[in-house]
Amino acid sequence: MIVTPRIFLRLAAIVFVAVLLQAAFFSGVPLLGSVANVVPVVVVALGLLGGAVTGTVSGFAAGILIDVMVGGTLGVSSLALMAAGYAAGRWREGYDIVSSLVPPLLTGALCGVAALAYGAMQLTLGIDATVSPLVVREVVVQALLGALLAVPVFPLIRRVLRPALVDDSARARAKAASARAGFGGRSGPFANIRGDRGHLRGL
């Protein structure tokens, strides 16, 4: 990802809107005995699209915003979200997204990791209450809801950040070239990513 000042503003806006939506909407809508958490979904999407640095910084900023807006211990949410954002970014730097199922599945898994990390830190910092085994269910539900939320959220964020994405720019150029040559390009939010990365490596 090429982070220009304009793209930086878009990234900041995405993180802010995600935290605002979480505090004002998703946290007030119980689902499957829990609440959906859109913030790790957005952080993982930013990591998958922008790499480890983008994912880590987004996780840090989102965590600080959450702790300030909801009144938690500063830094705890940041650590959990940074873990998810960094892992997503490292995945993006090491592997290709070969299927449209990869972002939701990876997001689900990393949402579970973030929930686990958050719980582990709370345990480390001291919980003045009995911890129920149902916490495991909470982690599984968070992973499931994260995977479902990623289906609309990932393409949406990809669309917002498209001007900064190297893969998408290369794909757009390739599509334009094939259109000029009279061939139809592949379409869809995740199509042809592998081929483009391979093409870029060859350059």
Add this chain to the structure above:
Amino acid sequence: MYRKQVRRRRAVLVLLVVACLMLISISISEADSGPLHRVQNGVSAVLNPIGEGASRALKPARDLVNWFDETLAARGENDDLRQQVADLRAELTETQDAAEKAGYADDLKKLMGSSGLDAYEPVDATVTAHSTSTWYGSIRIDKGSDDGIAVNDSVVTSQGLVGRISNVGGGFADVGLLTDGTSANAVTARISGKGPVGTVTPVVGAPGKLEFTLIEGGGEFDEGDELVTASFQIQGDRRSIYPEGIPVGEVDQAVPAEQDVQDPVRITPFANFDDLNEVTVLTGGPG
């Protein structure tokens, strides 16, 4: 070039992790009036109107989703409720006197009158944000110190106790819920009419459940026994946070008298923590 990227990535990661650890450490160790908390409250005060606006704007969407959820749940519960209504009708015929006292609103009114809660100034508030995790049971409300709210003021709904004010700013306040496992929100409570005193604590990961552990007194519990807050005072100034007599919840499962009650007893709170939109803060009070 690649090595430079790797070094940059590692440097950012280490820097941010260290920043997080420092923030956690300072946040836990410093007093509520410390500089970091003041900065947090200052930023909060700036962001709060935005959050409040978003919460109000999105309320119709939340209500719509909750309406679908409640409609689906209501269909499933319909048969059970019909059976319950039949049982309750039979019970009503047999125990008219007890049924007169069974209305929760009457109980609350009576308890408020008899335990001196009339001396408190109720401040109605709207919930503007909910915590994002079952580990944190907290909400933010749209009233603060400007409305006379102070830290440790009790927060109730028409159903019963919700929690206490944990942090307050000019136009907002944070409420530590009874279900919050991360702060000292244990409530001293007793079975209404029976008297065994104990503490009510949350069960983390099991939303909507509390536990009651006896401190003193006998051990017979009936399903549906009501718990109310038990106030106490030690050596003059030291006293419990919550006023006497606020309804907390009811016992889930009966425990016979002959059983030695050592283990916590499961409690279902009266307040519906899944659907907190309006709450009341009891400010002021006697003395």
